[in-house]
Amino acid sequence: MTLPIGRSEWIVLDTSIVRAPLERQPDALDLAEFRKLKKLHPVGFADGGPLELMYWLEHSARDDVFERIGPVLDGFSTVLDHEYPLAPGASDLAAFAGLVMYPPSPASCASTTRSRSSMGCASAMSTVDQISMRLAT
Numbered sequence: 001m002t003l004p005i006g007r008s009e010w011i012v013l014d015t016s017i018v019r020a021p022l023e024r025q026p027d028a029l030d031l032a033e034f035r036k037l038k039k040l041h042p043v044g045f046a047d048g049g050p051l052e053l054m055y056w057l058e059h060s061a062r063d064d065v066f067e068r069i070g071p072v073l074d075g076f077s078t079v080l081d082h083e084y085p086l087a088p089g090a091s092d093l094a095a096f097a098g099l100v101m102y103p104p105s106p107a108s109c110a111s112t113t114r115s116r117s118s119m120g121c122a123s124a125m126s127t128v129d130q131i132s133m134r135l136a137t
Contacts, residue, residue, distance in 0.1 A: 011043045012087040013076070015052040018045070021072045022065045031075045043079050044087030 013029075020028035057065070077085075094100045 009041055010087050011038060011041050012046050013043065013049065014046045015049045015056070018049065018053055018072070018076065019056065021075070022061070022068050024068075031079060035079050038079060042081040042084065042087075044081050044084055045076075047086050047089035050086070 017029055019025075021031075057069075088095070
């Protein structure tokens, strides 16, 4: 069954957006104001963001940052999409934009370049080709 994922305009928060309030930067995102302005746009952390944040916390963050982690992440939880708090990554962006079908059809999975046990399959037809065909119709 193909998921009926329609076109949407995601707001993707990168690691620097999360780090700013942890570091008490003056230009940090005002979450209360952002919550009002985002309207119905889904919001998610960039798919690599959590790993980057953990690496930064382990290797570079000042000690005082650890006192703010809970409250800051609680604040972000009020704006993140409840179903997909991690925004779709590179291999899934076209499907989330509604430009290609997700999951790929069984026929396109027959010629995979990735293991069938992975999250999906990469079809012989590239995502760019699929988008081009979709936009041409």
